[in-house]
Every structure is written in C-alpha cells, then in structure tokens.
Amino acid sequence: MDKEVGYTVIAENDESQWQDQTGAVYHFPKRYLGMLTPGTRVVYYKGRIKDKQYAVKRLSDQPHYFGIATIGQVYQDKSSSKGDHFALIENYQIFKTAVLAKTDAGYYETIPENRQSNYWRDGVRAISQQDYDAIIAAAQFAPVNTPATPRVQPDNETDEESLVSGVEGQMRMKYVPFYERNPKLKEQAKQIHGTTCCICDFNFGEFYGEYGEGFIHIHHLVPISEGEGQEKTVNPATDLVPVCPNCHSIIHRKKNRTLSIAEMKAMIAAQRR
Ligand SMILES: [Zn+2]
Ligand SMILES: [Zn+2]
Incomplete structure (x- = not known):
C-alpha cells in the first residue's frame, strides 16, 4: 500500500529555544507529530522579522519561504518534559531568493475558513500539494554545495x-x-x-x-x-x-x-x- 505523501510548512524562528540547525534538525511540539511523519515534504518558512539583528541571516524581512526538505526519522526529545519531538531533515535545498508568503494574488497557503484569525500562529501547517507546487514553481534554487547548503555551522571549537x-x-x-x-x-x-x-x-x-x-x-x-x-x-x-x-x-x-x-x-x- 502506498502511503500518501504529506506536504507541510514548517516555521523557523530567528530566535529558538531549541537552537534548531536549519537543514539538519527540526524540533516541534507533540501536537504536530501527525503532520511531520518520515517522508513528508516540507517548506521552510519565516514570519515577519522581529529583531533587526537577524536580517543578515534571512532572505527577506517579510514572511517568506526559503527552502524545501524531506522529513527523516522522528525522535522524542529526551530533554523535553512536554513530550516535544524532533525530526532529522533530509535533502535540504535553500532558495536563491525569498518566496514571499503573500503576493498580489493572495497567499500561497490556502487558509481554511474557520482558521482565518489564528492560522499563522501555528508553526507547522499542513498544505495541499497544489499549494506546495505553487511555492516550488515560484522558487529558484541555489546551486547545490553553495556555502548556504545546509546552513549548519561547522563546529570549529574542536580539534x-x-x-x-x-x-x-x-x-x-x-x-x-x-x-x-x-x-x-x-x-x-x-x-x-x-x-x-x-x-x-x-x-x-x-x-x-x-x-x-x-x-x-x-x-x-x-x-x-x-x-x-x-x-x-x-x-x-x-x-x-x-x-x-x-x-x-x-x-x-x-x-x-x-x-x-x-x-x-x-x-x-x-x-x-
Ligand atoms: Zn568519556
Ligand atoms: Zn573517533
């Protein structure tokens, strides 16, 4: 039986309690477990900038998408008392330029009628394949192996x-x-x-x-x-x-x-x- 591939937007905060490493690991609260199963295609998202010091690390100050990846193995975070989990991130590809979440034609993400007021509050959001494809179509991918791929900082503290x-x-x-x-x-x-x-x-x-x-x-x-x-x-x-x-x-x-x-x-x- 073929399992249907899911599509999900995952938000990354500039300042995170988890110090997520973009393209390597993504932490999330337990309630999102069903949306982030292995094999799920994800689009990385950042909301509006809150602290200007992060401007240099972002593709845009506006809410935008900046890359795609696939969810790998998912683990429970043993250091979390709330049952948080984390997923290994595979096949991370960063965009060359930001894909703004809102265009003249509206949002890429289809917001359900009953979620109009609080939709963007969720850090993990299931989307349709159609919405996913539209974001991909608007994206230009940075060449593989540019220094930005993945943006994991090498650990230069050890010998x-x-x-x-x-x-x-x-x-x-x-x-x-x-x-x-x-x-x-x-x-x-x-x-x-x-x-x-x-x-x-x-x-x-x-x-x-x-x-x-x-x-x-x-x-x-x-x-x-x-x-x-x-x-x-x-x-x-x-x-x-x-x-x-x-x-x-x-x-x-x-x-x-x-x-x-x-x-x-x-x-x-x-x-x-
Ligand atoms: Zn030892
Ligand atoms: Zn060794």
Missing part, C-alpha cells in the same frame, strides 16, 4: 580531526574532511544520542556549567572506506556516538587499531575494580 585515526595513512586523509563536510550529521547525532560520553558518562555541561553545555566529540563506529558520497550512507542513529575527548583520544591512540566502545568500557571497569 577533532587530530583524533581520528585510520588503519593507514590513506584512510586518515578520507577521515579528516568528514566532519567538516558533515556538520549536519554531527548535529543530528548530538540530538539523537545526547551529549554525554557513551563510555565514561562525562558530561561537559554538568561539569563546567553553561560554558561546557552541548560540547562533545562524535565518534564514527564504522570507518568510512572511500569514495564520494559515502556520508549519505552514514546513519547518525546507529553509526555515530558521543564520546568525551579523553575517551576519544584513547579510542584512536594507536594508529593501527581503533578500540570498540565495549573494549573501552571493559578497560575502565577493570581499573575501578
């Missing part, structure tokens, strides 16, 4: 590449650019697994307070072999884990051998006995 070993030198070369090219995967892994070391339970936020909050290395369980486009096959849920820099250093200490998580845990347990 992680110095910690990634490989079986041989050649492999190492393949490794180095991995996270630089894939801040999206790193962000998704942090959202899914949290930021506590999966080996020794160290958490930077707990130890250092706010300054350390959210800091963690991401270790790749299965070494990437070679070739372009390999990152597409990396599943952040099963292939990536959070590790503290201490544990990460030991995992990769020997160039010819990468320790497993189980081996690391066994080593620590042996010391504590």
